[in-house]
Amino acid sequence: MATGRQRRSGGNRNGRSGGTAQRGRSNQRRPRDNDGIIPVLAKAVRDIEHGAQRNQLTSSHRTRFQVCALLAREERARVKADTEVSDAQREGQLKRLDGIATILAQTAAREPSLFHLLDMDAEISDAARRVKKEMQIEGGLEPEPDPEPVVLSEVETMRAERKVVPPSVRAAQLANPFMVPDFTDAEKRKLTERRLVGWELITPLLNSFEQAPNGAPACMALPEPKTSLSYRGQDLMDHQSRLLAAVAKGHRTFLLADEPGLGKTAQALLAAQAADAYPLLCVVPNVVKTNWAREAERWTPERSVSVVHGDGDTVDGFADIIIVNYEILDRHARWMSEHGFRGMVVDEAHFIKNKKSQRSQHVLDISDHIQHRVARPLLMALTGTPLINDIEDFVAIWEFLGWIDAKKPGPVLMGKLEETGMTPVDHGFYPAARQAVVDMGIVRRRKVDVASDIPARRIADMPVELDGAEGRSIREAERHLAKRLAGRYDAAVEARRNRGEETRGIDAELIRRVAKAELTDETNTSTGENVFSMVRRIGSAKAQLAADYAAQLSRSAGKVVFFAKHVDVMDAAQELFTSRGIGWAAVRGEQSSTTRQKNIDAFVNDPDVQIIVCSLTAAGVGLNLQVASNVVLAELSWTDAEQTQAIDRVHRIGQDMPVTAWRVIAAQTVDARIAELIDSKAGLAARALDGSEEEFSSVDVQLEALVSILTEALEERAGA
Template identity: 65%
Template sequence: MARGAQRHNGSRTRARRRPRHDNDGIIPVLARVVREVESAVQRGRAQPSTRTKFQVVGLLVREERARVMGDESRPGPNRAEELKRLDGIATILATTAARDTSLLGLLADDAVVSDRARSLRRELLEAAGIEVPHEPAEPVEPPEQVQPTAAEQRRVVPRSVVSRQLANPFLPPDYSAAARQAVKPRRLVGWELIEPLLRSFEDGGAMSCMDLPHPGSTGTTGGPDLMPHQARLVAAAAAGHRTFLLADEPGLGKTAQALLAAEAADAYPLLVVVPNVVKMNWAREAALWTPNHPATVVHGDGDTIDGFADIIIVNYEVLDRHVGWLGELGLRGMVVDEAHYIKNPRSQRSQNVLHLSERIRSRRSDALLMALTGTPLINDIEDFTAIWRFLGWIDETKPVGELMLALEENGLTPADRGFSPAARAAVVDRGIVRRRKVDVAADLPARRVADVPVEIDDEAGRSIRAAEQSLARRLVAQYDRALASRPEIVTGEVDHALVRQVAARERARKTSKKSDENVFSMMRRIGQAKAGLAADYAAQLARSAGKVVLFAKHIDVMDTAEATFAKRGIRYASVRGDQSASVRQQQIDAFTHDPDVAVIVCSLTAAGVGINLQVASNIVLAELSWTDAEQTQAIDRVHRIGQDEPVTAWRIIAAQTLDSRIAELIDSKAGLAARALDGADVDIQDSSDVQLEALVTLLEDALAERVGSFAS
């Protein structure tokens, strides 16, 4: 609509105005029409004709405001009076839009102005006594859909946000800072570049961290002193750098760095998108580090938020309800915490984040965009893709902006030997910041993962081993059937490619009967069997070494552990996914501040990110994660800045079961981030997931055992 507004402004400049009195002119006409719109919306959802009136009145209010403010020949009191009358019309428009939020899209800069809207605009101007030159009709495609979509119907606009809009009603956005020329490929036109960029991080090399300036001071205006590595990132933002993939190892204070970088860049209003479990912690950190910039937390429909806050904190799960008004708020910065949550660009949460990022970048070239994650790579190097898109480094098909310019200027193509290190450096320079604890927090105590094998030798143990044997027999039967259809394979030799095919089919298979076991049900049964033993071990640690954090994946395992602690008279706190943010924070505070609360039982998914539990130095992992990254995140709730004791994670492993195989597979996957970001010379395992590898191992072991029995 901004282009349409500029075109119409030109016609208004050429229009010949007739002298009028106070009750003449465009303002009384707009006042009449806006009352019609208000009345129609009060009676029900706006019809197409009402929506057209709403859009045209909003357009003419903007035009008239710009004309009045630019008319320096008009006396000040007269101009102020007209602006006041226009504000009154804008107020009615805003309150009407709050009643039917789908109307807000008609005022967006990219909204379609239909032929009917142009015709109505002419009619209203002529009714006001303003002659409008004839303009040839331009072919404009009508909107594809008049009625709002289901997604639009779910969207809300909190009342306090409407108040913020009323305080500065319907002013056209400032696009001056976004007027930059797109970089088009010249020498690299026709080359596929995204894949080579990703692969350049698999080749290893130097530490993946851009050059950061040395700050003059590590102090802050309102909060505690920063550590040197934190202050260097803030200094980079103050110097004008505006996109960061902040991939410091967990526990190095990424939240503080993001908040202070936003302050250094004056990136307000600032949107912070976070997992639900850390919303309240972000609000606390904002009050600590940037007390002069109020923060508000969005719960549900946002009825309790402060619409005038500088920092808006929202969780991924409710972001879809607020995408509309957030896109129109004039955001100057956006932080995505635990950015690996958006690794799948096709998911709804990722699309919401990418939409808002694109909206911000289309309006401001100096917007601050930060992706925060200590584990940017979970399974594959492709996990980088959505994060790079959020930061505006690439689009769906190619590098863009400064990254494309850097690739053009280095004189290399993907066919050249030196392309990979040069491409990696070009991406890193766009804003990858990665620091390891061992390098920047030398005084942080050591951490280690220690496996505690346990024997499950009761009825549960016998049942688990029987179920594992049943699963192995089913895999072997599937393998034999597949092998029989391929006579070219020499009998007696294990076809490893076929093994992987059988395992992949089993991985994707849904059980048809309750008695059927799969890798997920097996691991859950093992977790249930280990629950009491893990709780016993945690209880011993609590009595001998102080506070303990116990992590589990499943609710029934948490229930068993808590029942064990209650039976032993050990006070505990609990963090679960179904708790409200306030209840969760109360449980964390109880564990942190109450010396009598010895154990906190945490859901691996609900408490594995974004919380600080460094009051403890011992962790019990009652169940295994499926990824090394998830395990690392959990451990780093304790091993972080503020910890002054060595940290040990005690991993409870059920001996002689699938549990021990999966523990080995998780450890073997740990090299991906080390090679891609830290320059470590370690092998990256196949990108297939751990579940698949566990099934491959189970089948190959069963086949090897069968071959051995034949041989004997």
């Protein structure tokens, strides 16, 4: 339906019959061609067309282009629904609207950056709303009233009040009041085919990775560097030089998914220099914020660096590189969206995989604003583990990079998909689509392929027996859990029997349903013994044993990195190290950035600090601890990715010793089952990105642990 309403005082200016008082007279004459909204649109699209022909499109042209498309669409719907005009009159008006649509399409073909404005879901700016209102009035339509002001909730009001503009940033904005959007390098891409219009394509794109054939490449073609590159006397490795060569050739969006330890931070900083993408915004985890500042000073010393803390009172708004952590991004997202950044790097990009989270929304919003102001900004998503739980972890990263929007591929990727000449009903579409996404800028290199000088690593499981009352209590709790699951299963079988259904043997599908129900109950209650509370108790019971082994390692093998998940495990380890006179430092979530970096420096540089006690969540990413070659994993993670990230704090460029990760596992408990399940999940990223022949698995470890417990209980009962 048309959004504009016929103005009663305007008579018959838009070719309609007007109000009922004028109906008799209106039906006796043909609407004049110069009346209504259509001639207003025709005049506007001709002006836009001439601007495109002269390569002189302005922001005003672009705004009117979108408004013309909106009004033409609305007028077409109104004309089709109007029962007060003759068929001949209706046909004539539709033909004139077809002419306007043709001019819009031809103009967009000449200037592809206009295509997204034709989308029905394209964002309508305040300027577009004003122009639309003016054109409606000129065409004899009564614009709809302005929307009611939005009343913010208490939470939204508090959030809005947290928005800040640091003093130095305000000064920078005043010094540069006219930040004109840059469209000079807009990529020209004409969509010669439109066969994919109307297809749902996001799911097929994800499936193309999930179903990747063995050996399928997961890295875009990277050019050979012209010469061996070095910075400040440090030679870059070949894989690093290749990425910079791609930037030098003009590529600007990258999912840099190199395995941890291959120098992604240096590559991103040097890429910004190669692309002259300044000012550059780096969004990073809090734990590595200080390290990013150091790396920037190390690799690009001629560029000024500023780190945002708190409300940003000390930030330098004129800096070339601005570094901010996810945790405070909500306060700064507004000014960062308008600051004129020409590049944006998101470190540990798997942090934004949940699009509903506030930090993900802020990252996507800032990226979207940058892409609207700069035609080809440098956008880089850095993560050694792009897939944590599911293939859909890709979606937010692709959207950040501008490869897709919320519903469909962006113009460049759509062009590549159109060039395949296929649709999702064709079997060959999937490998071709996967390659199209890879060519957008996925860069994935493995240590074994590009850094053969990094020594091997291995994971050694250390089974321990939980003796005493605590061990007996844990095993008893596991038996109670198994009994409760079996009771649920029996109740389900009985319900089937009452419905006249037969259950033969042990029903694997019913086991999974029971496990899912138990898991749902466990996540919604804080009472009772469940798999989560048992795993935590097991971690506490293992604490002394794991710490004792780390102490022994430090005496015989040098520095040790000790990882744990819970505070009480870290506390117990630190107490043991203190009691034995072993120097230690700690990296924990509650520390300030200054304290954290001080402790890291002490571990790296002080020979008397033999062990660093690290939180899996606070220190599992971004740290460089290759001064050690032994890692003790006192508690198990729920994901292989988290475990791998921890180990790769040590197994990285600069390491000259074989790395061993000692995984402490409580024998004859659910701990052992979880270790096996974590290992089975390792195939996800390998299958999707590395073309590995490992079996693809996206199992939920928590669910599968319950399935394992219930299955074993039922089998034991059947064999009794």
